[in-house]
Amino acid sequence: MDEEAVNRPLVLVHRPPNFHFPFRHRLATQFNLFDPLDSPDSTRSSLLCRHAHNIRALLCVDPTPVSSDLLSLLPALELIVGSTVGVDHINLPECRRRGVTVTNAGVAFSEDVADLAVGLLIDVLRKISAGDRFHRASSWAKTGDYALGSKLGGKRVGMLGMGKIGSEVVKRLQAFGCIISYNSRRKKSAIAFPYYADVYELAVNSDVLVVCCALTEETHHIINKDVMTALGKEGVIINVGRGALIDEKEMVKLLLRGEIGGVGLDVFEDEPHVPKELFQLDNVVLSPHCAVATPECFDALEELIVFNLKAFFANKPLWSVVNLE
Template sequence: MASPAASGEAEPPTLPALLLFRRKVDAAFHAALRRRYRLLDFFASGEPLQAFLAGAAASPDPPRAAVVVGGGAVRVDAAFLDAVRSLGFVFSTGAGVDHIDLHECARRGVAVANSGTVYSTDVADHAVGMLIDVLRRVSAAERFVRSGLWPVQGDYPLGTKLGGKRVGIIGLGNIGSLIAKRLQAFGCVIYYHSRRPRDSVPYKYFLKVHELASESDVLVVACALNKDTRHIVNKDVLEALGKDGIIINIGRGASVDEKELVRALKEGRIAGAGLDVFENEPKVPAELFSMDNVVMTHHIAVFTSESRS
């Protein structure tokens, strides 16, 4: 006899209900969840959010927990919590919790957790890889060779070296610190901006992001997104970074004023960018597609087979 999962039947009602808000879930993770929970998958349902939440709340055994993904279309706010009053726990599959109203959850006694440091080393590696790619023009040169232009046009324009670069890191938390250690090993000079200086690190601290940018060749955005860090990299910061400067963003897209970034790249006011995150994901500004000095990935810095496992 086919199993309930294989036949499409609902799992036994004895399993606790779990709300899932993640567009892409690999088969093994999905199967592990279904063994433990009566899974209520928003994106698989095809329903509008409010209708989905109302249906979940009306079930005989309403969900007490939810799994949400950062940077997605679903925000756990007062309206969300009003719709499913049975919720007592929200888990974010990433480190960021900008999509969760922490104050409202605390007021209602809803516990919140995130991935902690599970993804930190992978994000740090990705940031360094993107920086090397932008500086040495690895992806652009690969496209040049693959398109057959080498024998026709000769050598591709030179990139610049990583060693000796002054790298300003915005957000010296767990991920930012790992990026700093990796780049220090390449011979980079590390500067940083955070909410407050850290006595435990030897790097120079800048109170103002504008001042950090003016002293840096590279800005790495590794801060959490909140009201203080939204558009923390704005037009003035980009101007301070200058025409030879590079932006790497592995934090949140909205930490950078994307329209100003596109303008600065188009006008040659900065030299390049490595972007894993965007302000209105999955939408990416079309102007970036033709820029060989921009390296882009689809919000995957956290994902390796090991970290996902």
């Protein structure tokens, strides 16, 4: 390693095995990347221990678990730069206790996630995927007119989560004439839409729920049987957050009994496994966790990560900091 490289700030890379992020080379020109997976299994722990007291920043690639055990090995850690929007794989209470700052990919990803959320909602209401299937089965010429959809404009949309993604979803849905209200950990003074502290009440007063909040202990199965029943037979749920925000088993039962109107899902409780009962339903649109799967998203993520690492080592403000309170 040349002298210049040694003087670059040290960044611990925490990634899944066999996964090399595409902008590693660009990062390596600016930071001294320490990736234990580059070394043989037998030497990793001792290597990590030897460098640990110098590691102030960790880059977490994909949702690779950051446990309290890992954190305890890193006494000098001040920053975790995440590459996902959800950070439920990181032990956030321990970060809060230790004063470790966590950033996520929210700023980079929020527009594309919002686009997919709106796309899924239009698809469920206007039966686009089902209509495409109808065509591909050559049914139009055989059976005539296709089923009616439902208008997006005028729908009462209840947002679960009003962070960066939620705000982008709302910006789009307002252009379609939707009526917005929201639930989040607490009422946001800067947001004028009606706030419901209780998700059940939000569901009672909504035609559509868009789920884009963080998965935490408090939000696990936040969309439970009662909430779905309150949403009702015409109600639609869109989930671009995490699968476990919805009680999936109950959702499947309610869908099979026709007790909710439809769902558009990018995320599932046991990915990549999806309840097979959903495959037979035309009021269900399934997306393979690809809300951020565009080249533009990956470029924006690269910019964000480089920006945050450089800003951190220059003592400048960071983007997309996760609120740990």
